[in-house]
Amino acid sequence: MARTTCEADRLTAEDARILKLERGTIAGHCCAIIVVDPPSDGEPPTLDGLRAHLAGRLDRVPRCRQRLAPTPLGVAPPLWVDDTDFHLDRHVRQLARDQEIDDEALRRGVARLMEGRLDRRYPLWSLHMARLSGGRTALLWREHHCMADGMSGLRILSALLWDTEPHPAATEPAARVRTPQYTERELLRFGLAARFGPSPDGGDERRARPDWRRAPAQARRLVAAVRRELLPGSDTSPLASRVGPGRTVDWLSGPLAELHDAGKAVGPGVTVNDVVLAVVAGGIRSWLAARHARAEHIRVKVPVSLHRPGELPDQVGNRDSFIFVDLPITEPDVRAQLIAISEETSERKDAHDAAELDALVRELRHLPLGDSAVDLTMSPRVFALNVSNVPGPKGPLYVMGGRVASIDGLAEVAQGHALRVAARSNLGRLSFGLCADPGVVPDLALITEGMQRSIDELLVRAGR
Known part of the structure; x- marks a missing residue:
């Protein structure tokens, strides 16, 4: 049965403009460098532990499971739809093969991440872990700028990564929000409706005047x-x-x-x-x-x-x-x-x-x-x-029991x-x-x- 309404979010005009900036030698993502001190009562986090930490929180931010679905002929900005091939291991990875690195090597590693691209076939984010001296851990978060700006990016990190206590009480998992998978014909039909129809709030943006x-x-x-x-x-x-x-x-x-x-x-x-x-x-x-x-x-x-x-x-x-x-x-x-x-x-x-x-x-x-x-x-x-x-955030913040020492962007x-x-x-x-x-x-x-x-x-x- 053909769907009559589109249940997925579409990139806003501003988000779509930012997406188009990614071309040639220009990538489109931002990065946060989060340095975490070792926990006072345990070992620094491992890659498997970090993946498990995020797995229990991903449903708090549905966008982290969604990829872009382009509209045929480019008649409207892409939709955010569920990635049916989502694998957390693809997004959460180790930097420098689990070797301890110094601050200069960390900067070089971050520079390489800034040179790379986030694959548009998958959700537009990644998290790399690096081991630093003194038992510290660097967490390198990347997100495409069309997905979030500085303020909304911090809300994502707050939901996924850190807590305000070293060992927070368990909370009920968030309900997973799913989006349908649309055919090319549906994507085109909904795209045409978005381009030539009324705005989502019921008014006609083309006629609205400030x-x-x-x-x-x-x-x-x-x-x-x-x-x-x-x-x-x-x-x-x-x-x-x-x-x-x-x-x-x-x-x-x-x-x-x-x-x-x-x-x-x-x-x-x-x-x-x-x-x-x-x-x-x-x-x-x-x-x-x-x-x-x-x-x-x-x-x-x-x-x-x-x-x-x-x-x-x-x-x-x-x-x-x-x-x-x-x-x-x-x-x-x-x-x-x-x-x-x-x-x-x-x-x-x-x-x-x-x-x-x-x-x-x-x-x-x-x-x-x-x-x-x-x-x-x-x-x-x-x-x-x-x-x-x-x-x-004013802090203090903790990631898997370790106190966050710094957040740079x-x-x-x-x-x-x-x-x-x-x-x-x-x-x-x-x-x-x-x-x-x-x-x-x-x-x-x-x-x-x-x-x-x-x-x-x-x-x-x-x-x-």
């Missing part, structure tokens, strides 16, 4: 936001190069509370996000100086989460907007950098630029060539690199943007993960060293 289309005051705010955010702003930087297949990675961190206080000592309106941007500015400034390159300013794209509090672990996908900020890289004083950055981010927040741009992007997608117009926001003429900051670069910085504020640390193309940035250490100097200078100025 308020700014009808209200002159809101339209003026949108025009102002576009002028601030989307007009070409970055000087041509060495980062605006063709990205190759190789990746180099690094990460560093500083004390979150002390850096928060250091920002407040500069000004009451300075936020942790401003501190993140000032630290990145210090790193880019040092790198450009070492290369004898000049740039008056570097514009960065700053994602702004639009997720709502209380979302469940299975409510995954991307839900964010963005603003652009000019980093004052010619300014040598980190305090002056912070003041300039804070003034700029405050202006954009007060004007609700992220919400205005979100409305604009959603509207453009309903217009002819709208996706091409949205793609222009990725131009290296508009911004030089992406800098995100995801607030995470990485995100893939984009064509024309050879460096990506992913910050996380969790477990009392403000961490920075850097991913770059070594053909464009062979000296990534110069950036991390400059960032570390900015962190140290902020702490000294705050008397920490």
Whole structure:
């Protein structure tokens, strides 16, 4: 009997756009590096133990058992359907053949994972385990960016991997949510209905118009936001190069509370996000100086989460907007950098630029060539690199009885943007993960060293 309704989730327009970014030398996944101390009352986890740990929790996140089912002729984004050939061993694996590795070897291993691809025939995630010195364990989680953004990715990890107690009480297993297997004809029929029919909430998205289309005051705010955010702003930087297949990675961190206080000592309106941007500015400034390159300013794209509090672990996908900020890289004083950055981010927040741009992007997608117009926001003429900051758990956290010592994150670069910085504020640390193309940035250490100097200078100025 032919099915009349589609019971599977479909990639949103934003998720589908992110999926399309994976082409040529650009992969599409993010990575979390989770270092776990040995349990105080037992041995470090084994690969078999880790697989068993996840097996009992996978049903909390149905997406982890689902693969993409493309729509014939590409008339609509793919569906998420159950992987009938799912095997946990395919996704949870050992790095370096169960040999103990040092921190440098760990970085090389993570770089290789960032260079690889997640196989679209299967669910778009993987977890690698590596043994470190001192009985520590590194867990390297990858997920495709079309599956989750930074915030929803943390919810997945919270459901699958860690607990807030070393030995939590047993809980009832989650009921497995299954999706049907659709024929090619059904996939095409449902795809056509998704493309030309009403939106899932019952309204017609093609006819829906945001308020700014009808209200002159809101339209003026949108025009102002576009002028601030989307007009070409970055000087041509060495980062605006063709990205190759190789990746180099690094990460560093500083004390979150002390850096928060250091920002407040500069000004009451300075936020942790401003501190993140000032630290990145210090790193880019040092790198450009070492290369004898000049740039008056570097514009960065700053994602702004639009997720709502209380979302469940299975409510995954991307839900964010963005603003652009000019980093004052010619300014040598980190305090002056912070003041300039804070003034700029405050202006954009007060004007609700992220919400205005979100409305604009959603509207453009309903217009002819709208996706091409949205793609222009990725131009290296508009911004030089992406800098995100995801607030995470305060801790403490445990994985199979071992305390989580650190959580660092990485995100893939984009064509024309050879460096990506992913910050996380969790477990009392403000961490920075850097991913770059070594053909464009062979000296990534110069950036991390400059960032570390900015962190140290902020702490000294705050008397920490």
